[in-house]
Amino acid sequence: MFKYSKKLESLPPYLFLEIDKAKRKARSEGRDIIDLGIGDPDQPTPDFIIKALNIAAKEAANHRYALDQGMPVLRNAISGWYKRRFNVNLNPDIEILPLIGSKEGIAHFPLAFLNQGDLSLVPDPCYPPYKGGTILAGGRPYLMPLLESNHYLPDLNKIPPSVLKKAKIIFINYPNNPTNACASDDFYKQLIKFAVKNKIIIISDLAYSEMAYDGYKPRSLLEFEGAKESVIEFHSLSKTYNMTGWRSGWAAGNSELVGALAKVKSNIDSGIFSAIQVASVAALKGPEEHLRSMCRLYQERRDVLVNGLNSLGWKVEKPKATFYVWIRIPLKSDSINFAARLLKEADIVATPGVGFGKYGEGYIRMALTVSKERIKEALGRIKNIS
Numbered sequence: 001m002f003k004y005s006k007k008l009e010s011l012p013p014y015l016f017l018e019i020d021k022a023k024r025k026a027r028s029e030g031r032d033i034i035d036l037g038i039g040d041p042d043q044p045t046p047d048f049i050i051k052a053l054n055i056a057a058k059e060a061a062n063h064r065y066a067l068d069q070g071m072p073v074l075r076n077a078i079s080g081w082y083k084r085r086f087n088v089n090l091n092p093d094i095e096i097l098p099l100i101g102s103k104e105g106i107a108h109f110p111l112a113f114l115n116q117g118d119l120s121l122v123p124d125p126c127y128p129p130y131k132g133g134t135i136l137a138g139g140r141p142y143l144m145p146l147l148e149s150n151h152y153l154p155d156l157n158k159i160p161p162s163v164l165k166k167a168k169i170i171f172i173n174y175p176n177n178p179t180n181a182c183a184s185d186d187f188y189k190q191l192i193k194f195a196v197k198n199k200i201i202i203i204s205d206l207a208y209s210e211m212a213y214d215g216y217k218p219r220s221l222l223e224f225e226g227a228k229e230s231v232i233e234f235h236s237l238s239k240t241y242n243m244t245g246w247r248s249g250w251a252a253g254n255s256e257l258v259g260a261l262a263k264v265k266s267n268i269d270s271g272i273f274s275a276i277q278v279a280s281v282a283a284l285k286g287p288e289e290h291l292r293s294m295c296r297l298y299q300e301r302r303d304v305l306v307n308g309l310n311s312l313g314w315k316v317e318k319p320k321a322t323f324y325v326w327i328r329i330p331l332k333s334d335s336i337n338f339a340a341r342l343l344k345e346a347d348i349v350a351t352p353g354v355g356f357g358k359y360g361e362g363y364i365r366m367a368l369t370v371s372k373e374r375i376k377e378a379l380g381r382i383k384n385i386s
């Protein structure tokens with residue numbers, strides 16, 4: 001009855017739909033589903049954060065419209081966190097912008113810089129809002145394949161000059177969802193040179209900076225020389241503090257880029273609920289022990305899952321970071337059919353790689369968001385089908 005806009009119509013199809021439907025159906029039949037499909041922490045938000053919310057929620061001053069640019073106390077806490085964590089100095093007034101979750105900021109950012117027909121350079125496979133945000137802003141994604149043979153880093157030298165002329169933005173995400181790859185210092189240095197030379201804005205998505213194992217500490221792109229000329233970095237409390245439902249994140253970096261996003265957002269939303277901003281301050285200033293125990297938990301699950309799959313003859317590498325295991329499908333099957341088979345024959349949900357883009361074909365992603373015991377149960381079931 002209604003005609004959708006061209007932009008809406010050109011959004012990529014939602015390929016997880018079939019799996020979602022099958023999962024709901026299996027659950028409704030009373031089957032015992034082990035869901036390794038979603039990247040959403042299973043643990044509760046730490047108590048000290050909930051307590052801070054409780055107190056702040058009772059304050060009448062927090063019930064009114066929040067400041068678009070976020071409370072000064074939150075921007076200061078973010079600036080302090082950057083200094084402690086990365087030794088990067090950020091001016092809380094102009095280089096930091098709180099967001100209603102980082103997805104919101106990532107998806108809105110292209111509106112500030114893309115004109116009709118402009119390109120953004122998008123890794124493939126990737127977190128879907130990079131493509132969606134580009135298309136909704138009237139731009140077109142140019143896909144940079146992330147290949148196992150190149151450690152899932154985009155090959156910047158392969159991008160043709162004609163594309164570079166029209167490209168305004170490059171999206172980068174390390175530690176990476178879905179491949180769990182991490183960026184080397186050399187790659188980041190090369191990336192900054194590339195961006196300056198071609199006048200391209202770097203969007204660096206650091207949602208997983210705190211979720212790393214075996215002593216590895218992911219770096220911020222802003223630590224590197226010259227980065228502030230062209231980088232806006234996105235962070236999220238979602239995965240780090242088990243706060244996906246709360247919607248709290250931020251952008252940081254070049255003040256013009258941060259300011260442009262603030263201008264877009266001032267026309268769309270009216271800030272984060274102030275009580276959540278106060279609780280976010282508590283999270284960022286909270287005990288480091290929370291982060292250590294979170295990483296321990298996922299590391300143990302990682303070891304159980306990866307060792308278990310390898311003992312079944314699969315060839316899976318241990319992630320250094322993120323809570324995703326990225327798995328080359330061990331037999332001849334495309335990713336949708338393999339995921340469907342895991343669900344049908346083992347009551348296990350995994351995400352087909354092609355759902356993150358065509359270069360994700362041939363892989364599935366499993367998230368470490370169920371207990372060790374359930375992972376062991378899943379391994380037993382997989383053994384029976386493979």
Ligand SMILES: *Cc1c(COP(=O)(O)O)cnc(C)c1O
Pocket residue numbers: 039100101102103104127173177205207235236237238239244247248249
């Ligand atoms: C989960 C995730 C985010 C975070 O999203 P929020 O909107 O902050 O909850 C951002 N980027 C990637 C790659 C993610 O996986």
